[in-house]
Amino acid sequence: MQLLFLLEQVVNGLVLGGYYLLIALGLSLIFSVGGVVNLAHGAFYALGAYAAVEIAKYLGFAPAVALSPVAVALLGLVFERFLLRRFYAADPILSLLLTFGLALVTEQAIRMIWGAAPLPASMPQGLKGSVTLGDFIFSRYRLLLLAIVAVVLAGIWVLLNRTSFGRVVRAGIQRPDMVAALGIRLAPYLTVIVMLGVGLAALGGAEIITVAFVVVVIGGLGSFWGVVLSALLVGVVRGVTIHFAPAAGEASMYVLMFLVLMFRPRGLLGERIEKFE
Secondary structure (H helix, E strand, C coil): CHHHHHHHHHHHHHHHHHHHHHHHHHHHHHHHHHCCCCCCHHHHHHHHHHHHHHHHHHHCHHHHHHHHHHHHHHHHHHHHHHCHHHHCCCCHHHHHHHHHHHHHHHHHHHHHHHCCCCCCCCCCHHHCCEEEECCEEEEHHHHHHHHHHHHHHHHHHHHHHCCHHHHHHHHHHHCHHHHHHCCCCCHHHHHHHHHHHHHHHHHHCCCHHHHHHHHHHHHCCCCHHHHHHHHHHHHHHHHHHHHHCHHHHHHHHHHHHHHHHHHCCCCCCCCCCCCCC
16 A cells, blocks of 8 residues: 555656646746746746636636636737847846846736735536546546646647757757858747747746746756656656655755756756857
């Protein structure tokens, strides 16, 4: 029974890692192409959650899950076009200050509109309960989350590896000078990447931004599969740690980050990143 319970914690950790992946992958994509550390990423995550609650009041749960990332992605379009684009070639500290300031403004705007108290939200009746597979018992809602993560991950992989858009983005990550020499402007591609990144944050739903940074650092800046591996690893380590020492669950991911950076400063699958010009 002890081993069975431990395996359940591992599976739950994978689900938690998938949740982290939705948030951290967008953060990594924006940094990989634009060289910008988006400290406002957690703000877009929060806006996605509040947008989902509001949409669910009128259209229901499923439309809210589908439409809230789209709404936040459109906000990301405005953010990239009128604010972030000005700082790609500037001192990185300026983009840090910009995104940090935007995070503070968004936090206060959320408090003014929705208040500081948590908003009630409930899942559909069909997602309540559990599914039994042999000796394992899984939440239906968690299984749905895992399925959504798998579909989103597959979609992004196809976009980046099987389309002309993805080829330009990957070339822009590795050799932006060569892309520019071919007469290809990276700015429109980065607009789409920012929209995709903040949309993923909204789909995941500002302490969450801390987890996102931990996942990105462990996986390696600029590495798609590094972030995937890191998110799942952080989720499993946290789940197993909670099984043996519940009080140390939160600290486990920081210990993991320390150990990874000690032996591999670039992260698990980190790549060399050149500054976007």
